[in-house]
Amino acid sequence: MEASGYNKRTKTIVLTLLFLTWIVNYLDKNSMSIALISITKEYNLTPTQGGMVISSFFLAYAIMQLIGGYFTDKYGAKIIILISVVVWSIFTIFTGLAWSFLSLIVIRFLFGIGEGSFPAASSVALAETFPKEQRGRAKGVLSAATQIGAIVAVLLAAIMVQSMGWRMMFFIFGALGFVFLLLLWKYLPSRAEAHGNAEGQKVSYLNVLKNPLAWQLMLIYFGMSMVNWGLSSWLPSYWVNVRGLELVKTGLISMLPVACSLIGIALSSWAVDKLASGKEKYIIITGAAIGIIALYFTMHAASVALALTCLCTAYFGVGLVSIVLTLPLKYFTQNTMGTTVGIMYFGGQMAGVIAPTVMGYTITLFNGSYNGAFMLLMGALSIPIIVSLFLKGNSTKKAARSVAV
Template identity: 40%
Template sequence: MSTTSTPSPSPAPPPPYGTSATPARGRVRLDRAAKTTVGLLFLAWIVDYIDRLVINLALPHIGTEFGVDRTQQGMILSAFFLAYAACQIPGGLLADRFGSKRILLWAMLVWSVFTALTGTAWSFAALVVIRVLFGAGQGIFPAAAMKAVAERTGPAERMTASGWISSSNAFGAVVAPLIAGPVIALWGWRMSFFAVAGLGVATFVLVQLLLPPARPAAVPENTGGGGTRALLATPPMWLYVGMLFGYGMLAWGLNSWIPSYLQTERGLSLESSGLLSALPALFGGIAMILSGRCADRLKGRPALLVAPSMAVAGAAVLAMTQARNLVAFEALLCLAYAACTFCFTPIFAVPLRTLSTRLSGAASGMINFGGQSAGILVPILMGYLADTYSFTVAFAVLGLGAALTAVLALIAPQTSASLHSRIGPSLRD
């Protein structure tokens, strides 16, 4: 009678790059390279956001100096988003082709130059052109940054790392008024742009010197453009693009016009409006960190994370327009901002956990395109509505963005497995 021997079990494989070998129950740990990457990109994105938001505080002063109304002021803001949105997908393709670090550095250098040039604008037309070029520089940054994270983390902790980095947007909104407000009050709006441009140059040097190399497995051979073309032709991906469009309507509407609203409608000083604009962003930063952890633990699931949060955000914005006193208005603004920013990282979770790492730049740029496209439309639309009707009407329209995101979150694939079954083999590792 023959016998068969039982093979001895194979040794367990080492943990993926970016994870701890002995994580606590359900707890995500990042290794040193991942933590360094998160820290550097957190700083870079704070500077990115400060450079972007300074103009919101300066807008009433720019309007007075150049003699432009709110609709034209909205055009200045939308000029940035026009180029910023247009460069999202090209930025991802460039990062996939030439490497995330190289594109990160070029983006930081270009946007710092045009931040400084904003302070030299001599007319309304010149300012619009400069902001378009500034937007192009910043537009190639987000997808490259997300690809840098994907190259230095494993799927299980990718959204936790992304949540920390993405929270820099909210914390940048806290810091921007604290830096720009006093500078504008003491030395004028032009000097504020020169000051923050210096921050960009300093951060460029840090990223150049300290960003860790990507893990070898995250840098596959160049496989041509077939994967990218297939990505753009994948219908489920456009659901995530649409989700971020709705998110962008709400987020950019609040970011763009709250400082002007507080100064012109509530009669607050520049310094006070800056502080009250910063407080909601602090709550938003905390919400974004928590959302990254939740997205990793729930493996995406936008119906559980995005839809309820956007419902709360939309309701808070509608209630905010009816608030009669400043305390109630600020409380509702904090709630709206926290609920809205909680959605950002989970919108990216399922695609970035599912798609091939070699396409992470293109995928991030594709989804980001949705959010930044909203930035083209919303500042002009809100400026027009504020001029023609009132700020109450302008802010109420933002609820449409919240509704759009909530509905698409219920329709989109909820997990990596569900998206994986709906994409072609060229999009997988």
Template identity: 35%
Template sequence: MQAFAVSNKRKSMIIIMLFIGMTLSYIDKASINVAIIPIQKDLQLNSFESGLILSIFFFSYALMHPIGGWLTDKYGARKVLVFSVLAFSLFTALTSLAWSFASLLLLRFLFGIGEGSVFPASMRSISDYFPENERGRASSFFLSAQTFGGAIGSVAVGVLVVSLGWRYMFVSIGIIGVLIAWAFWVYLKSPEEQQIKKGNQNRTKVPYKMLFKTDNFWKIFYTKFFSNIVNWGMISWMPSYWVSKGLDLLSVSALMSIPYVASFLMFNVSGFILDKYMAGREKYLAVWGLISSSVFLYLMFNAASVAIGIMYMTFNAISIAFIGTSLYTMIIKYSGKELMGSVTGFVSFGGQIAGGISPVAIGFVLTIFNGSYIAASWFLIAAALAGALAAISIKNNIKEKNENVLIEQSFN
């Protein structure tokens, strides 16, 4: 139960700011994928070095999620958000000064460290400022920033690279980030913040090891892991798949925006459904999303035409959108406040690890099966079904009324 009432106007401002912050972080992620083309030429990088530049971010980014969650629980969401946005914005701007492979590699690693705390701190902010019956809609709107940022990021960065060059593109995005960090510092501060701090001091201190001793923590962790195997597998390999079907790159780029738009809409629809109709039964939306994803994956890879295949790919993206909102809504509704940031960070860590595994695993499957995407499709279908099994095992959550309850009680 919240210790204070927050006006609708203020809640709207907070969630919009969090949405903007997450959108910027995804634009930053997209920037290197576009900029690597002129960077490779200017710094004389080979393909292996370019691949390392693209992948190094995910290692530090994944590592920082659980650390960022712990920092959020210890120091508060506002401080961690401001520091994280400021850090990754500065490292983005400093990327413009890269003069060699080693310097660029170091800056991208530091960029991942800087950005890794944004997600758990943002989710903790939603938990702090929104009552339980509004957290599904708030979290789903925040999560939809991923698809919004993905949809506009490549286009915006491409325009900046062409018009300003890759170095000034990084400087421009970095400046925007610094301004957003300033806005977080000024506008996320409120009279209620002291009440939140005081309420946190009055809560029972929960040993950090309790995070790993809860059944639902691991079930949610594995559900997120397997769902991200599907998600990142699709993101990384679908362009190549459609090119193998005879489409040109320009057509593929345009078609890939369709699932992003559909996902953006469904993220927000799922939040309404979770708050309005599925309180205490959120896991079933995740189960449905994973099972329907496995069905649409099968139909997509066996579609009679490209148009029908794109339709099934869009339905699959919609299914995946329901999964993430369900899992994070369960976390911010039912996990103990004392370790909520840490739970979010570790679950997200599992998702990022899957993001590093899935593209490589699919590439390996394609290699040993002579480029057969049918074999790759069964890998993704198996991951979706494994995620569904993990999700169905999650215990239905009933919110405890006692604010001082330990985290293992709050997951029962």
């Protein structure tokens, strides 16, 4: 059951809407790291309590990757996306109404439940709209949206919190979600429109869980996400504490590595539509190797400029590894794609739970040195290399399709 032949206008509208919705997703999600500065003062929260507010979101977000992917396969992308946007927009607004530490924990957990279905559902929406030979580039656009959204969220949140307060910021972001809800409801095709009201095959969640390829993709994405979440959490303090930069400057120079990551994402997403089946693993191995080498030289860089250059190179390498995000769209049957993407994103979100805490512990263990943290990330990037060695050419496609019942 493959995507129907939509015209260029429909494809452009769908891709644009999903791109912008991903940015709104990141506005709601990443703005908490900025708002937490004011929230901590208002409610006299300890650093541990502040961390619990953020972790409550990631816990729910990770759990819903698995559940949301399955429901997307069963009911179609549009209905799951609409439900996801409704729930996360409601609880974004409720975040602005929070009255205590406990209420924040509950609200952000429910917010994570809302957002958790969106990654898998957006991938399936691409598969329902684009033919296979165009899905890699389309997914690359959405991957770029996550990087752009992260930058926009931090900059915009800082301005809004300073000018109007954190509560009003969440009210506005929540209202923005409802605007996109209406646009998605009107313009996003349903599964019936994509497949002429045809019924899909029965979804076998157990068969997907038994498929080694799904778990291989999850491990690759886990290793890649360890670097992304680890660096995003600790890179600002690295620039300040190790390299002696002012805090404002760290925000500006942090854009350069992200830009290099976008280049890697663009190259890998273009390549995935051109490469023969089973050859994608060489891009993953190359990107991970570049990242490991660049992180090693970052540890020993003699100047800020050299350290920044090395980090830009590392981000570029990780951007190449992001080709893994396109593989379910290329290989898995449409009726199991959401479940597979959900499993893969579950690995990424677990990295988001693990990396910041373990890196912080490592920095403490090494008496403030970040060398141990960089070695941890180098070890994480070895996971995609090792796992990719077991991705065997034509058997990849066969393994992906073996989950249908």
